[in-house]
Amino acid sequence: MMTLFNANQIDRISDLPSNVIDVILGNLRIRDQVRTSILSTKWRYMWTSAPHLYFDDDFYQRFLVLDDPGAVVSKIITDVVMLHNGPIHKFSICIYADFDFKITTEDINLWIPFMSRDVKHLELVTHCVFKDPMPDILFSCKELTYFKCSSFILSIPPNFCGFEKLLELHLVCVEFESSALESLMSGCPFLEKLVIELCGDFEYLDISSPTLKVLLVKLEYDIKSICLKKAKNLVDFTLDANYNSLSGLIKSLPKIKRFSMLRGKKVREHH
Amino acid sequence: MAEEVSSQMNSLSISETNPSSSATISLVSGDDIVFKVEPTIAKEMETVQSFIDETDGKITTIPLPNISSHDLPYVIEYCEKSIAGKITKEFEAEFVKKLNNEEVKELFLAANYLNIKKLLDFLSQVIADRIANKSVEYVRRYFGIENDFTPEEEAKLREELAWTFTGVDPDDEDEN
Known part of the structure; x- marks a missing residue:
């Protein structure tokens, strides 16, 4: 041996x-x-x-014995970000478990300036449902190629110059101010994958990104209208929501290769 | 002189490839064993390829003094799979199963020396997995690191970084 x-x-x-x-x-x-x-x-x-900093469930659960784990965790993340010295390319806070942890606007405004020039992969995901407007500082991260966030109200600041390099966007439990999603999408000229998961109840969804290849929409409520007319390059579309007028939708997608309907009143259709 | 060395190396060759093929590249391990590989394999090794390029392809015998004949076949195997596009999770799992900690480290150093990015990334993950949630003492032994903190300095650091210690694996005897 x-x-x-x-x-x-x-x-x-x-x-x-x-x-x-x-x-x-x-x-x-x-x-x-x-x-x-x-x-x-x-x-x-x-x-x-x-260049990578990961905070996950495993990290968070070590503090559950404390009276106020959230405050301790926020403080530790702040210390780590401030001690860090050099570009942060990947920054992930992924607390999926049912812990009462909220990433506040103050936290974001404190952490993001340390990485906004370099960060390419950014995840800010917690289980918390309490929503604040998405802090403007996030829109200054111009190098982003991957962005996943949860529990914010999406409103686009007037000086938003776009995420010119963004390829993949996940919005989880995000609410949208009127036409905010459309404005965001029009600022992402190379977006290939969009995931909208359990976002607030909106009746109409208009995805007009011509570069989009993969789309996943998972909603809790019925949706009345989905328009994908301009998403001409969509190859993979998963819909998990109650939706009635599927056939017209699929016909508008010339390049679709895979379509999954996980729920709905109409039978699934093949194209 | 160069010819002499080269012929001596050929006699030590344990390669199965056809030695008459002028295109093959001879990689010479630190313990003087010659491994003949296809030029496509050499391309995977940036350090080797840039050496070949610098000499306009005239020199095809490359000494790799930092890599032993024990480790080099692993590197070649990985590069072969990589060229064939057959690096799968299954292959990597099998590949790493064969390696003890010392070999993982040696291959990591070899991948760094040869500048094979894919192998380096893969082995970094393997090393990270092997030291995940391990005690400071374990990681020191794993890397062969000599602790040069004074006991006071170390105690102070441990106190400052207490949040990184809760629930760390007990410092068991080394398993294999």
Whole structure:
């Protein structure tokens, strides 16, 4: 049997360039990542240049025993973001479990300026249903290619210049101010995938993105009208909602390859 | 001189590819074993390819002093799969099952040295998985890191970063 560790092994990892170690650190969850600062003096600040920061259920649930875990968690995230030194390309807060954690406007306004110039992949997802208007600072993240957020009221600031690089957008439990979704979409010239999940009750949905390939719409309420006339390149469409006039909808999609209807009054149709 | 070395290397060759093919590239491990590979494999290894390019393809025997004959076949296997477009989750799971911690680290260093991005990314994930939720002591042993903090410094850091410690795996004896 081979032993796991060679007693006389030489540490060749610690002397690797930081961008190589960053690749390992980037695959660690936040607690493991930050804990590496206790390994040795060389590692003391190594994690602060890792370009990915992940906060997930596993992280959050460690604080459930506290009286006010949300406040402690917000403070820790703030500390991590402020200690971090270097571009943050990926920033994820994904607290899916039923914890009472809310990402406040104040939090966003504190954290996002540290990454708005560099962040490409941004996830701000919690289970909380209490909704605030989406903070304007989020619209200044021009490098975004992937954006997922939950529990906000979407209103587009007048000076929004678009997400020119955005490929994938997930809106979960988001409410829309009048025509906000249309304005957002028109600011995303390369969007390929859009997921709208359990968003507030709106009767009409007009998706006019010509670059869109994948669309998933999951709603709690009936929807009266879906217009996809301009989404000419849509190949994969999943609809999970009560909807009546399917046939006309599908006929307007010349490139559709896969269509899934997960619920509805009409029988599923093949094209 | 170069020819002499080269012929000596050929005699050590354990490759199955046709040695008469002038296009093949000879990779020489740190312990002087020659591995003959197709040029497409060399292309996957950016360090090797740029060496070939710099010499306009005249030199096809590449010494890789940092990589042992034990590790090089793994690297070649991964590159072959990569070219064939057959890097699947199943392949990666099987691939990594064969490797002990020391080998994972050696291959990580090799992937870095040869500049094979896919392999480096994959092994980073493997290393991250293997040190996930492990104690500081375990990770130090895993990497062979010598703790150079004073006990006071370390105690202070542990206190500051107490939130990173709750529920960490107990520092068991090393398993294999």
